[in-house]
Amino acid sequence: xxxxxxxxxxxxxxxxxxxxxxxHGSAAPxxxxxxxxxxxxxxxxxDIKAKxxxxxxxxxQGNIETSGNVIIKGTVTGNIKGDEVSVMSAHIKGNVESxxxxxxxxxxxxxxxxxxxxxxxDGKIKGNLAIANTALFKENAAILGNVTVGKLSMSExxxxxxxxxxxxxxxxxxxxxx
Numbered sequence: 001x002x003x004x005x006x007x008x009x010x011x012x013x014x015x016x017x018x019x020x021x022x023x024h025g026s027a028a029p030x031x032x033x034x035x036x037x038x039x040x041x042x043x044x045x046x047d048i049k050a051k052x053x054x055x056x057x058x059x060x061q062g063n064i065e066t067s068g069n070v071i072i073k074g075t076v077t078g079n080i081k082g083d084e085v086s087v088m089s090a091h092i093k094g095n096v097e098s099x100x101x102x103x104x105x106x107x108x109x110x111x112x113x114x115x116x117x118x119x120x121x122d123g124k125i126k127g128n129l130a131i132a133n134t135a136l137f138k139e140n141a142a143i144l145g146n147v148t149v150g151k152l153s154m155s156e157x158x159x160x161x162x163x164x165x166x167x168x169x170x171x172x173x174x175x176x177x178x
Contacts, residue, residue, distance in 0.1 A: 033068060040074070047078070054082065056090075063094070079112075087123065095127070106140045113145075121158075132167070 033052025038044055042058035053068040056076060063078040064070060070082035072090040081097040087108040096102055098116035108123035115130045122138035129135065131149040139157035146163045154160070 035068075036066075038074070085116075104141075128162075 033050070035053040035055060036048065036050045037055045038048075038058045038060060040057045044058065044060045045062060047062040048054060048060065048064045048066075050066040051068065052066065053070070054064055054066050055071040055073070056064070057073045059075045061077045063080070064076065065079075065081045066083075068082060069084040069086070070080055071086045071088065072080070072092060073088045075091045077093045079094045079097070080092065083099045085096055085098045085102045087096075087102070087104045087110065089105065089107045091108070092110045093112060095112040096110060096114045096116070098114075100116070101118040101120065102114055102116045103120045104110060104123040104125065106122045110123070110125045111127060113127040113129070114125065117132045118134045118136075119129065119131050120136045120138070121141040121143070123140065124142040126144045128145045129143065129147045129149070131147070133149075134151045135147065135149045135153070137143065137152070137154040137158040137160065139155045141155070141158040141160075143158075143160045143162065146165070147160070148165045148167065150167045152164070152166065
């Protein structure tokens with residue numbers, strides 16, 4: 001598989017180079033690293049490893065890993081790992097891992113497992129969710145899979161088929177002598 005590597009900054013004026021701001025308002029650009037942007041008509045086959053933010057508007061067949069934020073507006077076949085992961089009218093076939101929050105907007109589909117501290121879901125997921133803190137399932141959310149979560153808020157209209165396990169439920173069982 002091919003690798004995408006950013007070219008080094010031009011030696012003549014590195015101080016004048018600034019990172020490209022990402023278009024999603026909630027994900028602040030990662031400091032000191034330029035964003036990697038895959039444009040709408042681009043098709044990438046291979047893994048992407050970055051230290052800065054990554055925005056995919058085109059198509060990627062390969063894994064994406066960064067210490068920055070990830071915004072997906074296109075299609076990805078592969079696993080995604082980043083600080084914040086935002087999925088906007090996109091299609092992902094692969095697992096998603098976030099250090100802080102996964103946001104899945106309406107008209108987005110993920111076929112794969114999600115592992116994150118928090119999730120805000122208004123799209124569709126076929127896979128298991130392991131959410132350490134809070135899950136918010138909005139009115140258009142559809143989940144086919146098992147969910148393990150600390151706290152859950154589910155809006156009217158959200159659909160869920162699978163098993164739900166709340167963190168701390170074992171302590172609750174002991175309260176009733178089970």
